[in-house]
Amino acid sequence: MKLDLPEVVxxxxxGTLVDSVPDLTCATNHMLSSLGLAEASETDVxxxxxxxxxxxxxRALTGDMQQKAETALLQKALPLFLDYYQQFPCEESQVYPDVFEGLNWLKDKQIKLACVxxxxxxxxxxxxxxxxxxxYFDLVVCGDTTPHKKPHPAPLLYGVDYFRITPEKALMIGDSINDVKAAKAAGLAIICVSYGYNHGQPISAAAPNTVIDTFAELESLF
Ligand SMILES: O=C(O)COP(=O)(O)O
Ligand SMILES: [Mg+2]
Known part of the structure; x- marks a missing residue:
């Protein structure tokens, strides 16, 4: 089924626009080795x-998705990560293939874009x-822009408010279950890319409206 062309995406x-894991892995391993702990693999990160x-x-400190780290250890670890990542956020990170092509197509259709x-x-x-x-972006909503991060709908509702639209005039493109949950909670359709980071699980299991393998497929959806 074809989707309606949205006013805002x-x-x-x-994991959607940028493969940022190489730089996140360097920052993680700087933090772990500074604490005398074993380094993590890029697959872990x-x-x-x-x-x-x-x-x-x-997660890097505990080797577990859910477990809480000891407060004193986390207080030591976080600044180690943040200082390093602040210095080296983009040494090896790369825009995924076809992303610029997809963004240019959306722009040509007069669709407004926000990064969330x-x-x-x-x-x-x-x-x-x-x-x-x-x-490319008329708005950038970051993890610290609203009191909640995705999967909470707050960052998307902030964007909906900013553009003075209703949720059905917008759609989301993401890579993880956090994007799917946030979009559904905010009342937006959600397209997912298959190549991103979904905690090692196939994103189709989260039941987005559609899964695409590259941004070049976007135009065929409308
Ligand atoms: O910082 C993260 O955890 C990932 O950010 P994202 O929402 O751009 O995927
Ligand atoms: Mg992501």
Missing amino acids: FIDLD RSWVGNGIPRLVE TNKDETFTLPLLEKLGLKD
């Missing part, structure tokens, strides 16, 4: 990303700038 960052950096750091990420603003804006993505 909200697009996730990590890929499955830990998606709920913001503090959760990524906790769980990454804090201090890391998001330099990354978008350095990779040539920033000027």
Whole structure:
């Protein structure tokens, strides 16, 4: 079934627009080795990303998706990660193939674009700038823009409010169950990319409206 052309598209960052895991892995391993702990693999980090950096750091410390890290250890670990990532947010991160093509197609259709990420603003804006993505977006909603991160609908509802539209005039493109839950809770249709980070699980299991393998497929959906 074809989707209606939206007025606004909200697009996730990590795992959707940009493969940021190489730099997140370097920051994770700087933090772990500074604490005398064993380093993590890129595959581990890929499955830990998606709920913001503090959760990524906790997952790296515990080796577990849900477990809480000891407060004193987390208080030592977080600044180690943040200081490193602030210095090196974009050494190896890359825009995924066909992303620019898809963004240009959406722009040509006069659709407004917003980036909605769980990454804090201090890391998001330099990354978008350095990779040539920033000027595509009329709005950037970061992990610290509203009191809640995705899967809470607040970041998307903030965007809906900003553009003065109703949720059915917008849609979301993301890579993880956090994007699917946030979009559904906010009343938006959700398209997912198959190549992103969904905690090691196929994103089709989260039942988005559609799954695409690249941004080049976007135009065929409408
Ligand atoms: O910082 C994260 O955990 C991931 O951010 P995302 O929302 O852009 O995927
Ligand atoms: Mg993502």
